[in-house]
Amino acid sequence: MSRVFNFSAGPATLPESVLRQAAAEMLDWHGSGMSVMEMSHRGKEFIAIHAEAESLLRELLAIPANYKVLFLQGGAIGQNAFVPMNLLRGKTSADYVNTGEWSKKSIKEAKTYCSVNVAASAEAGKFTSIPPQAEWKLDPNAAYVHICSNETIGGVEYHWTPDTGSVPLVADMSSNILSRPVDVSRYGLIYAGAQKNMGPSGLTVVIVRDDLLGNVLPVTPSVFDYKQQADNDSMLNTPPTYAIYIAGLVYQWIKQRGGLAAMEAHNRAKAAVLYDYLDASSFYSSPVARADRSLMNVPFKLKNEALDDAFLKGAQALGMLQLKGHRSVGGMRASIYNAMPIEGVQALVAYMKEFEAKNG
Ligand SMILES: *Cc1c(COP(=O)(O)O)cnc(C)c1O
Numbered sequence: 001m002s003r004v005f006n007f008s009a010g011p012a013t014l015p016e017s018v019l020r021q022a023a024a025e026m027l028d029w030h031g032s033g034m035s036v037m038e039m040s041h042r043g044k045e046f047i048a049i050h051a052e053a054e055s056l057l058r059e060l061l062a063i064p065a066n067y068k069v070l071f072l073q074g075g076a077i078g079q080n081a082f083v084p085m086n087l088l089r090g091k092t093s094a095d096y097v098n099t100g101e102w103s104k105k106s107i108k109e110a111k112t113y114c115s116v117n118v119a120a121s122a123e124a125g126k127f128t129s130i131p132p133q134a135e136w137k138l139d140p141n142a143a144y145v146h147i148c149s150n151e152t153i154g155g156v157e158y159h160w161t162p163d164t165g166s167v168p169l170v171a172d173m174s175s176n177i178l179s180r181p182v183d184v185s186r187y188g189l190i191y192a193g194a195q196k197n198m199g200p201s202g203l204t205v206v207i208v209r210d211d212l213l214g215n216v217l218p219v220t221p222s223v224f225d226y227k228q229q230a231d232n233d234s235m236l237n238t239p240p241t242y243a244i245y246i247a248g249l250v251y252q253w254i255k256q257r258g259g260l261a262a263m264e265a266h267n268r269a270k271a272a273v274l275y276d277y278l279d280a281s282s283f284y285s286s287p288v289a290r291a292d293r294s295l296m297n298v299p300f301k302l303k304n305e306a307l308d309d310a311f312l313k314g315a316q317a318l319g320m321l322q323l324k325g326h327r328s329v330g331g332m333r334a335s336i337y338n339a340m341p342i343e344g345v346q347a348l349v350a351y352m353k354e355f356e357a358k359n360g
Contacts, residue, residue, distance in 0.1 A: 005344035008322035009152050009297060009335040010175065011195040018249045036245045041238050050239070053248030060251060060260055063184050063207060068230040070206040071244050072223075073237075076102075076174045076193040079204060080109035082224040083146070083170055086208075087189065088114055089215040091143035095119040095167070097136065100127040100151035101328055102172060110146070113217065117142060127154040129289035133162050144168045144188055150176035150294050152196070153326040155287075155333065157294035161186045168212060176296050177205070178254060179338055180264035188212055196296070197337045199247035202240040254338065263338055270336050271295040273345045283356040287329075301331035307359055308332070314355060320348055 006013040029036050032045050039046045054069050063069060074082065084094060094114050096107045098121035110116050117139050120131035138145060145164040150157040152175040161183065162169060168188025177192040184190065189208040195201035206226065213227040222228050223237045254263060275293060278286045284300050286293065302308055308324075308331065315323050325333040336345055 002319070004319040004321050005340070005347060006321050007334045007336070007340070007344075007348070009196070009326070009333065010193070011201050012197075012335055012337050013339045014199070014246070015250065015253045015339045018246065018253050021249055022246060037242045039241065041235060041241050046241055049241075049245050049248060050233070053244050053251060056248060056251035056255060057205070060178060060254055061182060061184055061207070066210050067184060068206075068208050068210055068213070068226065070208070070226060070229050071234040071239050071247075072204045072206055072229060073202060073240055074224065075201075075204055076172055076191060077105065077109070078224070079172070079191040079206065080106045081113065082220070082226075083144070083189065083191070084110050084113035085217045085220040085224065086226045087168065087170065087212055088143045088217060089212070091141065093117055093139060093142055095136075095138055095142040095145040095164075097121075097131065097145070097147045097162075098123060099130055099148055099156055100154035101326070102148045102151055102153065102174075103146075106146055106148065106172060114143070119145065122156070126287075127151065127156065128287050128292075130156055130158055130292045133160075136162075138164065138167070140165075140167065142167050144170045146170045146172070148172040150174075150179075150296055152297050152335075153299075153329060153333075155294040155297045155299040156289075156292045157296065159291065168209070175335075175337075176294070178251075178260060178263065179267050179296055181260040194243060194247055196335075197339075199250050200243045203243035203247055205247075250339075266342070267295045267336070267338065270340065270342050270345045271298065273342065273349055274298050274300075274334060274336070277349045277352065281352075281356060283360045284352060287331075296337055297333060297335045299325055299329050299331060299333045301325075304359075305330070307355075310359075311355055315348070315351060318347070318351055320344075320351065323348075 095117045098118050119138050120136040149171045170189045173190050174192045175196040178197050191206045194203035216225050278284050286300050323332050325331040
């Protein structure tokens with residue numbers, strides 16, 4: 001067996017030890033004689049798996065007691081609709097900050113349910129920086145303020161937390177959740193699809209302050225009514241059981257490695273290997289403003305685009321996959337989530353140096 005370095009933006013690489021444990025437990029979980037996939041979601045085995053996953057996530061993020069943790073389906077894109085359905089609470093407008101492709105999707109979807117005030121946009125600068133809060137035009141009557149904490153495609157990340165006063169702050173953290181400590185109390189709601197930093201696709205985590213629940217738009221489907229799901233331990237319908245189990249193993253892996261402070265140190269060290277080289281090279285470049293560079297998704301360009309295909313082929317031959325940038329940005333993108341070991345980034349930079357020496 002040989003494993004590649006998988007730089008995919010998502011679904012993305014998972015810790016090898018988690019996959020090994022899942023493999024070992026595949027046919028018989030803890031003497032139950034069943035795979036987790038085959039268990040009733042209401043049986044005592046799965047209830048324990050579910051409770052353990054929630055408790056580990058609460059511990060890792062130090063989630064305050066007045067926040068609910070929901071394990072749902074529908075992806076982060078589903079949340080683009082479910083957030084306004086649940087959080088408008090009688091109001092008619094919401095503020096959105098537009099920092100890239102994922103913010104744009106959130107804005108477009110929200111417009112079906114409310115009037116959207118784009119409080120700030122980085123579009124004029126081609127989404128290569130985060131607009132500073134001094135430039136935001138927030139509406140004090142907005143139901144909430146929505147941000148995307150890490151733009152997976154453009155590679156810009158908030159390294160600060162906006163202050164929205166009494167208006168709840170909502171963040172799509174799909175691609176940087178659990179990459180560093182977060183003060184959950186600064187947010188009204190956090191959501192994330194699991195397939196970047198937490199586990200397999202199919203699971204969406206929502207962390208929401210409990211006073212925001214219980215006043216949904218009448219059209220809201222009951223499985224996407226946060227209050228109903230919170231009252232039913234996220235089991236109003238059959239939850240994505242296997243994805244929850246794997247996410248629980250990933251949470252355990254993060255805890256064993258020292259929690260989120262340790263993750264952040266590891267992620268900073270990894271990203272520095274790549275950014276330092278990009279900055280020192282005239283053959284490659286990073287399009288993103290230094291202060292706003294993502295530690296998770298690193299887009300970069302070759303000066304000569306005609307070499308893009310040769311670069312990707314050479315990387316693939318060395319077992320480094322999924323480095324092609326998103327079509328809206330072009331060039332390359334290395335996604336270096338928690339589970340990417342520093343050896344993967346070092347191997348990538350070694351290859352980049354060699355490619356530059358041959359073609360520069
Ligand atoms: C991947 C991603 C999404 C989409 O998630 P789905 O699970 O496909 O709905 C949304 N937002 C961000 C920031 C992402 O990285």
